[in-house]
Amino acid sequence: xxxxxxxxxxxxxxxxxxxxxxxxxxxxxxxxxxxxxxxxxxxxxxxxxxxxxxxxxxxxxxxxxxxxxxxxxxxxxxxxxxxxxxxxxxxxxxxxxxxxxxxxxxxxxxxxxxxxxxxxxxxxxxxxxxxxxxxxxxxxxxxxxxxxxxxxxxxxxxxxxxxxxxxxxxxxxxxxxxxxxxxxxxxxxxxxxxxxxxxxxxxxxxxxxxxxxxxxxxxxxxxxxxxxxxxxxxxxxxxxxxxxxxxxxxxxxxxxxxxxxxxxxxxxxxxxxxxxxxxxxxxxxxxxxxxxxxxxxxxxxxxxxxxxxxx
Amino acid sequence: xxxxxxxxxxxxxxxxxxxxxxxxxxxxxxxxxxxxxxxxxxxxxxxxxxxxxxxxxxxxxxxxxxxxxxxxxxxxxxxxxxxxxxxxxxxxxxxxxxxxxxxxxxxxxxxxxxxxxxxxxxxxxxxxxxxxxxxxxxxxxxxxxxxxxxxxxxxxxxxxxxxxxxxxxxxxxxxxxxxxxxxxxxxxxxxxxxxxxxxxxxxxxxxxxxxxxxxxxxxxxxxxxxxxxxxxxxxxxxxxxxxxxxxxxxxxxxxxxxxxxxxxxxxxxxxxxxxxxxxxxxxxxxxxxxxxxxxxxxxxxxxxxxxxxx
Numbered sequence: 001x002x003x004x005x006x007x008x009x010x011x012x013x014x015x016x017x018x019x020x021x022x023x024x025x026x027x028x029x030x031x032x033x034x035x036x037x038x039x040x041x042x043x044x045x046x047x048x049x050x051x052x053x054x055x056x057x058x059x060x061x062x063x064x065x066x067x068x069x070x071x072x073x074x075x076x077x078x079x080x081x082x083x084x085x086x087x088x089x090x091x092x093x094x095x096x097x098x099x100x101x102x103x104x105x106x107x108x109x110x111x112x113x114x115x116x117x118x119x120x121x122x123x124x125x126x127x128x129x130x131x132x133x134x135x136x137x138x139x140x141x142x143x144x145x146x147x148x149x150x151x152x153x154x155x156x157x158x159x160x161x162x163x164x165x166x167x168x169x170x171x172x173x174x175x176x177x178x179x180x181x182x183x184x185x186x187x188x189x190x191x192x193x194x195x196x197x198x199x200x201x202x203x204x205x206x207x208x209x210x211x212x213x214x215x216x217x218x219x220x221x222x223x224x225x226x227x228x229x230x231x232x233x234x235x236x237x238x239x240x241x242x243x244x245x246x247x248x249x250x251x252x253x254x255x256x257x258x259x260x261x262x263x264x265x266x267x268x269x270x271x272x273x274x275x276x277x278x279x280x281x282x283x284x285x286x287x288x289x290x291x292x293x294x295x296x297x298x299x300x301x302x303x304x305x306x307x308x309x310x311x
Numbered sequence: 312x313x314x315x316x317x318x319x320x321x322x323x324x325x326x327x328x329x330x331x332x333x334x335x336x337x338x339x340x341x342x343x344x345x346x347x348x349x350x351x352x353x354x355x356x357x358x359x360x361x362x363x364x365x366x367x368x369x370x371x372x373x374x375x376x377x378x379x380x381x382x383x384x385x386x387x388x389x390x391x392x393x394x395x396x397x398x399x400x401x402x403x404x405x406x407x408x409x410x411x412x413x414x415x416x417x418x419x420x421x422x423x424x425x426x427x428x429x430x431x432x433x434x435x436x437x438x439x440x441x442x443x444x445x446x447x448x449x450x451x452x453x454x455x456x457x458x459x460x461x462x463x464x465x466x467x468x469x470x471x472x473x474x475x476x477x478x479x480x481x482x483x484x485x486x487x488x489x490x491x492x493x494x495x496x497x498x499x500x501x502x503x504x505x506x507x508x509x510x511x512x513x514x515x516x517x518x519x520x521x522x523x524x525x526x527x528x529x530x531x532x533x534x535x536x537x538x539x540x541x542x543x544x545x546x547x548x549x550x551x552x553x554x555x556x557x558x559x560x561x562x563x564x565x566x567x568x569x570x571x572x573x574x575x576x577x578x579x580x581x582x583x584x585x586x587x588x589x590x591x592x593x594x595x596x597x598x599x600x601x602x603x604x605x606x607x608x609x610x611x612x613x614x615x616x617x618x619x620x621x
Contacts, residue, residue, distance in 0.1 A: 052427065063513050064450060067390055068504070068530075069560035071516045072492040085431075095393065114557050118564060133394060134562035147393050147562045203527050204492050204556075210528040210596045256594065272591065 033140065035082055035100045038169040045162050047154075048086040048094065055083040075198040076109040077102035079141075086162065092148070092155045096162055099143040104175045109195040111138035113204070114145065117189045117223060124163045126174035129191055135159050140172025179233055181311060182285075183222050184303040192223035196232075206230070206290065213250040214286065215243055227295055229304065230288040237284050244281040266297065283308060350614040351574045351583050356621040359551050362571035363405035366547065369617055370573050372413075376545045377481050379414030384421055384479035385443075386505055386543075388487050388497075392431040393561035395554040398487045400433040402549050402571060406483060407441040415481070419444035421473055422505055446475045448508075456508040463604060464536035466529065467515075471508035472541070484543035484577065488550040488584040490558030494531050495590065497559045498581035499546045500597050503537050531596030538577060539604050546580045548572040550587055578607025579614050586611070 042049045055065060058080040062070035065083065073081075079100045086094045101107040108126070115129040115136050122128040125137030125144065133156075134147040144166050148155035177195055196202050196219035199212045205221045206228075208214070216232035234240040248267055251257050257277075260269045266280035278289040278297035287304050289297050352369035354362040367373050377383055385406055387398035403420070410418050420429070420438060429435040429445055438445050448455040456471040476482075486502035493516065494501065504512045515533035550570040557563030568587050574580040578601045582592035592598050592609045602609040 060513065063516075064509055066560040067509075067512070068491060068493045068497075068501075068516065069390075069558070093392075114563075116556060116564065131562070131564070145562065149392060149394065199527060200492055203495070207495065207594065210531065211526055 033142075033170055033172055035080055035098055035142075038098060038142070038166050039082060039084065039096070040162055040165040040169075042086075044165045045086065045158070047088050048158050048162065049088070051085045051087040051093065057081045057083075072113065072200050072204070073099060073101075073110060075200045076113070077106035077197070086158065088154065088158065090152075090154070092150055092152055092158070094155060094158050094162060095145075095147040095149065096166075097145045097147075098166065099145070101141050101143060104138075104141050104173065105177050105195075106197075107138045107141045107143050108174070108176050109197050109201075110143050111136055112193055112195045113201050114143070115191055117191055119191065121190060122160070122163075124160070124167045125170075126176075127191075128163065128167075130160070135163050137163060137167065139167060139170045139174055142170055142172075177218060177220075178311075179218055179220055179231065182231060182304060182307045183220060183229065184224075184300070184307065186303075187225040189223045189225065194221040195219075196221060202230075208247075209250055209254060211250075213243075213247045216286070226293065227289055227291040227300065229300070230286075230290070231304065232286040232288075234284045234286075237281075240281050240284045240286055244279070244286050247286070248279070264298075266301065268297070348615065349617045350576060350608075351572060351579055351616040353570050353572050353583070353616060353618040354621055355568065355570045355618070357569060358621070359399050359549070359569075359571060360401040360405045361621055362551070362569070363402045363547060363573075364409065365619065365621055366571045366573035367406075367409055367545070369619070370545075370575070373409035373545075374413045376483070376575075377410050377413040377415050380416045381414075381480040382417040382419075382478065383410045383415045383481045383483060384419055384476060385410075385483050385485055386422070386502060387420060387434055387485040388502055388505060389422065389424055389428040389432045389434050391428075391560040393554075395552050395563070395565045396487065396489060396559060396561045397432040398434070398485050398549045399551060400437040402547065402551075403434055403485065404437045404441060406485060406547060407437070407443050410481075410483075411441070417444070417479075418442075419446050419479070421446050421448075421476055423448045423450040423473065423509060424505075425450075446473075448473045448475065450509045453508060453510065456511075459540055461536050461540050463539040465600075466532045467536035469511075470537055470540060471511040473506045473508075476506050476541075481544045482541070483545045483547060485547045486549065487553055488548050488572075488587060489553040489561075490555050490563065490588065492558060494527055494534065494595070494597055496581065496585050496588070496595050496597065498584050498597075499543070499548060499577040500534050500538050500581050500601050503541055504534070506541075507537060528596055532600050534597040535600035535604055535606070538601055538606055542606070543577060544575070546574050546577050548580050548584050550584050555588055576607040576614075578602050578609050579611075582609040582611055583614075583616065 057065045081099045083097050119129050119131035122130045125139040128137035136145050146159045219232040222229045257269050268278050352366040354365040356362050387403050457474045459470045459472050461467045489497045491497035515530050552567045554561045554563035555566045585592045598609050
């Protein structure tokens, strides 16, 4: 009965949208965008001309173009990519790379991995971030990376110009991972979240161990003013407890860590650089807090747990 | 090899196979003499060409490594033209000029990345201007690569090295120090993947055949294993400007120590360069595993490091 009602409701909603002329937008947001169709041509980017041949990579071919750098894209879910260079009359050059990932979450993930807190937000794509000589944005299932090979103002302007053209050509829905909703937002640094899909991303964020001791399904690293949070999600509470125990065992065996102490329901330890960690399992999550000074772990744990409970 | 073995013993008894056995026999005593004084030369300055010249001079000069009439192969990294991801052309130029002055009869760069990479990074222009060759193996043609057993390999049992590599007597490894998303540090040890076939390299990232390595330690071990079959005559690391995030291809945050580093010990030079990222050398798996293979020293306190500013 309910499903019949829902189907009728959705059909009515669709008909209303069609009549109102909004269906084109609905369709365009869901349409499959061909990666070749979103490359700006020279007429669309004033003063910049394509130099040389376009390079194209699909699947494992990415290794032939960016070698070992390909592994992290595959960890997030890579499908295909195009690479090309633009040149202007003064022979300044800009590299454009467009990566088509398996879905919007993958695109957000690799975007969050490739950007950091050093830079400024730009209103391009779903999220855009301009660093000193390069710009990344993601939209739909695409990550777009644009690099200026010099630091001239005209090159930076060219980067932004190219980014805007590509942005306009991508009409897709962008969806961020639900896990982000579990993070406290107070004191979170701009662009401070990295979405983790596997060991490589975690290893590059903080090298807990060179083997996959957490084996999480999804994870987050979030940087705050005075601390950082790692949040890992598992299929169920049994899995999270099991991986928590084995991870603690591996960390204890590592020469890198010391001072393991159990306090209430969490474990504290330090690394050789003086970073302090508090780690606990909560429902189907492992929560790790990292700081290098005095810190109220329990208060932060409670904030994360409250967000989890509220979802 | 015991971890307690002294570094001097290692240099004398190291079993890694160098190129050009006959010539390398002649130069080994000179390398030992050079390393008895300075293990790692570090030169800081804004003129990267001069830094390179000075760093090799500190080790005793290029003549100690490049005998007259020898054939020299250089392995710079031309992976990408994004800032801080490729060996600077002026550093390659300095190495070529020093080899020419030492009396090398042939100097070449090798690799399997296509010509555009060499052009885009400016290295090709330097090679042309200096009269050095560029030998590129078609990455899709496995017949251009030679199967080399890795008897000491813990994981890697066979490498696929460019056949052309064995046409040379002297090997100068010229990496750019940079971050690597696969194993944190792309240094001398990792740079050897530049002459191993891409098909073989890809297996380093595929534990149990699964793409997108789930085990960084696996990649690190493959890198260390690869280094047991080839040892550079001279190591020159471009640590002038490099990415410390989003390596190896960038773009990423740049660090600019403005240093050129030279050594005959690939483990030692990587250990030193890892500190330019604020890493602790023993936390870099490839360094630790190469040390365990007996390929060099990772304890900087045991090394004689000379740093100068020019």
